[in-house]
Amino acid sequence: MADTPDSSLTTLRGVGPALVDKLAKLGVHVVEDLLFLLPLRYEDRTKLVRIGSLVPGLRCLVEGEVLLAETVYRGRRSLLVRVSDGSGQLTLRFFHFSRAQAAQFRPGVRLSCYGEARKGPAGLEMIHPEYRLLRAGADAGVDDALTPIYPATEGVQQGRLRNLTGQALEKMRASPPEELLPASVRDPFGMPPLADAIQYLHRPPPDADVELMLAGKHPCQQRLAFEELLAHSLSLRHLRALAESEQAIALDDDHALVDRFVGDLPFTLTGAQQRVVGEILADLERPHPMMRLIQGDVGSGKTVVAAIACLKAVASGVQAAIMAPTELLAEQHWRSFSDWFRPLGIEPAWLSGSRKAAARREARAAIADGSARVVVGTHALFQEGVEFDTLGLVVIDEQHRFGVHQRMALRDKGLGAGGQPHQLVMTATPIPRTLAMAAYADLDTSIIDELPPGRKPVTTIALPDSRRDEIVERVHSACASGQQAYWVCPLIGESETLDFEAAERSYAMLTEALPDVRVGLVHGRMRPAEKERGMQAFKQGTIQLLVATTVVEVGVDVPNASLMIIENAERMGLSQLHQLRGRVGRGAAQSHCVLMYKPPLGRLAKTRLAVLRESNDGFVVAERDLELRGPGELLGTKQTGLPEYRVADLVRDAELMPKVMRAAQQLERHAPDAVQAILRRWLSGVDRYGKV
Ligand code: ADP
Ligand code: MG
Numbered sequence: 001m002a003d004t005p006d007s008s009l010t011t012l013r014g015v016g017p018a019l020v021d022k023l024a025k026l027g028v029h030v031v032e033d034l035l036f037l038l039p040l041r042y043e044d045r046t047k048l049v050r051i052g053s054l055v056p057g058l059r060c061l062v063e064g065e066v067l068l069a070e071t072v073y074r075g076r077r078s079l080l081v082r083v084s085d086g087s088g089q090l091t092l093r094f095f096h097f098s099r100a101q102a103a104q105f106r107p108g109v110r111l112s113c114y115g116e117a118r119k120g121p122a123g124l125e126m127i128h129p130e131y132r133l134l135r136a137g138a139d140a141g142v143d144d145a146l147t148p149i150y151p152a153t154e155g156v157q158q159g160r161l162r163n164l165t166g167q168a169l170e171k172m173r174a175s176p177p178e179e180l181l182p183a184s185v186r187d188p189f190g191m192p193p194l195a196d197a198i199q200y201l202h203r204p205p206p207d208a209d210v211e212l213m214l215a216g217k218h219p220c221q222q223r224l225a226f227e228e229l230l231a232h233s234l235s236l237r238h239l240r241a242l243a244e245s246e247q248a249i250a251l252d253d254d255h256a257l258v259d260r261f262v263g264d265l266p267f268t269l270t271g272a273q274q275r276v277v278g279e280i281l282a283d284l285e286r287p288h289p290m291m292r293l294i295q296g297d298v299g300s301g302k303t304v305v306a307a308i309a310c311l312k313a314v315a316s317g318v319q320a321a322i323m324a325p326t327e328l329l330a331e332q333h334w335r336s337f338s339d340w341f342r343p344l345g346i347e348p349a350w351l352s353g354s355r356k357a358a359a360r361r362e363a364r365a366a367i368a369d370g371s372a373r374v375v376v377g378t379h380a381l382f383q384e385g386v387e388f389d390t391l392g393l394v395v396i397d398e399q400h401r402f403g404v405h406q407r408m409a410l411r412d413k414g415l416g417a418g419g420q421p422h423q424l425v426m427t428a429t430p431i432p433r434t435l436a437m438a439a440y441a442d443l444d445t446s447i448i449d450e451l452p453p454g455r456k457p458v459t460t461i462a463l464p465d466s467r468r469d470e471i472v473e474r475v476h477s478a479c480a481s482g483q484q485a486y487w488v489c490p491l492i493g494e495s496e497t498l499d500f501e502a503a504e505r506s507y508a509m510l511t512e513a514l515p516d517v518r519v520g521l522v523h524g525r526m527r528p529a530e531k532e533r534g535m536q537a538f539k540q541g542t543i544q545l546l547v548a549t550t551v552v553e554v555g556v557d558v559p560n561a562s563l564m565i566i567e568n569a570e571r572m573g574l575s576q577l578h579q580l581r582g583r584v585g586r587g588a589a590q591s592h593c594v595l596m597y598k599p600p601l602g603r604l605a606k607t608r609l610a611v612l613r614e615s616n617d618g619f620v621v622a623e624r625d626l627e628l629r630g631p632g633e634l635l636g637t638k639q640t641g642l643p644e645y646r647v648a649d650l651v652r653d654a655e656l657m658p659k660v661m662r663a664a665q666q667l668e669r670h671a672p673d674a675v676q677a678i679l680r681r682w683l684s685g686v687d688r689y690g691k692v
Pocket of ligand 1: 267268269270273296297298299300301302303304428452453557559586
């Protein structure tokens with residue numbers, strides 16, 4: 001509220017330091033925050049219900065006179081208070097009560113109470129209702145607004161929250177918040193003014209459409225969600241504008257090296273790859289840092305696109321770094337890049353925590369003196385005091401594994417003199433468009449929406465683990481016919497040890513059941529060199545069946561593998577299963593994926609498996625995953641640092657995004673002051689991407 005002189009919580013009646021701490025847990029730091037702490041649901045105490053018309057399950061307000069109160073000891077000590085309003089009788093049941101409390105309920109005393117009617121041993125009852133004793137002659141005093149129920153935190157009662165929000169609303173009415181959305185933005189959507197929306201949501205009138213409010217679709221909620229989404233968009237766009245104002249080295253060589261590389265590839269780039277390469281090369285030629293996200297389903301061929309970007313950098317005289325989320329993947333990239341670049345006389349360096357100290361030292365020296373033109377590694381690339389000579393391009397693979405903040409940190413590793421490095425992030429978790437608008441508004445997006453030719457969609461089935469023998473037989477015949485297979489073991493929980501034990505058990509079972517199949521094992525507890533030996537053996541075909549924990553999830557590429565068995569698939573998320581499944585279907589043979597599960601399946605697990613059976617399209621899977629789990633899980637909120645929203649819900653409010661984007665542009669152009677004020681209102685005190 002722009003003109004509130006003092007907005008600290010202690011200006012409210014009844015707020016001391018202890019309460020301030022508790023409120024902080026709810027994200028409430030100043031008085032205005034209370035206005036944005038919206039109720040989770042509402043109770044209707046605006047009308048009295050006659051006891052005679054109560055039905056089980058109804059939550060409501062009743063009024064009556066005490067007939068009898070007694071403490072009984074059947075099973076559990078409880079206080080029973082029988083009340084009547086002339087139309088019927090109701091028992092109030094308390095398990096926790098003081099002697100003084102019990103003594104209040106003298107026959108003839110009148111009271112009002114709110115609770116849920118349930119069937120009890122002797123007619124309807126309410127367990128621990130909220131109640132109020134009524135003075136003789138006074139009536140129950142119904143409320144004139146619905147009662148808000150706020151998100152709870154320990155030690156702050158609903159009554160207290162109601163009181164505090166009431167005080168905040170009072171202050172708001174005395175000095176209403178500035179309306180920051182111009183009428184030209186509000187009117188087309190019929191949005192109510194901010195103060196009206198806030199007042200309505202905290203104290204809805206008795207005739208409010210509660211269903212609509214519970215669904216989060218009430219115009220007042222949408223009004224607030226819109227402004228919050230707008231604030232986040234503006235912040236990300238600001239970040240992007242900052243990048244645009246920064247310098248980068250324009251990589252403007254004459255394409256010769258890139259053309260030669262593309263011409264020598266054993267395959268032709270798909271149309272989608274060519275388009276995305278074009279977008280990247282155009283970015284790289286500009287003297288401002290590229291910030292581009294490539295989305296491409298598993299197997300769409302992102303690696304070669306990254307390689308082309310790196311070549312462009314090398315040809316222009318700067319270094320390129322590519323960062324992968326796991327040791328395994330970093331090494332695989334290093335091998336691909338080495339094979340691809342060797343004919344061009346470029347020897348990529350490889351830096352990861354797992355390499356021996358001497359090798360790391362050597363790599364670091366080559367990176368620092370610039371003799372390493374292309375560097376492949378894990379996050380060790382920016383953790384270990386690595387100095388680049390002239391870092392001009394950073395590629396981050398499988399970016400949902402890295403945080404937004406890591407992304408920023410890498411950027412800051414940029415050049416001293418030349419400016420920031422160009423940045424390319426690649427993800428195999430396709431993000432629904434509306435969500436991408438909200439989460440990655442600081443990035444330009446390219447989509448590889450085409451798979452290399454000849455790929456046949458993977459056929460997916462779900463089978464209960466009682467049919468394990470059949471499945472093992474299927475693995476047997478696949479291997480006998482020259483195909484290779486993955487057997488993926490479940491993630492048991494947080495513990496790597498348990499995962500490893502499960503993998504060991506499956507490995508033992510399979511080696512015994514399939515004496516004529518060459519079985520290998522790869523799991524997270526192996527030393528990287530061992531892991532790599534296993535993977536290489538599988539790639540070369542010396543191993544036919546690879547038993548693995550989910551370490552194979554990301555990126556490994558073995559085209560001859562055409563069968564994947566996933567144990568305990570019911571424990572895994574949709575996107576993860578889709579990633580895993582993407583390991584097969586890379587060669588010419590028809591591939592299959594068997595999702596093994598332990599019955600009975602819960603509703604959610606059933607839906608997940610059905611989605612995978614029905615679709616091979618990463619975008620469809622991601623959309624469904626988003627619906628089922630919410631954006632935090634899909635994007636890995638914890639790691640990405642995707643902010644928590646106070647009012648908005650990225651799934652529920654996704655359809656607002658296109659309008660939000662338009663409003664953001666409009667405000668930037670015509671109302672820069674409003675932009676600043678919106679950012680302050682919604683994001684001050686929040687750990688946000690860019691400083692305002
Ligand atoms: P992802 O996008 O999942 O990272 P990769 O880059 O690992 O996919 O590519 C998967 C496989 O497809 C690799 O073996 C790669 O060499 C191959 N590939 C990439 N592009 C093409 C193409 N245009 N035609 C044929 N094969 C391709
Ligand atoms: Mg990849």
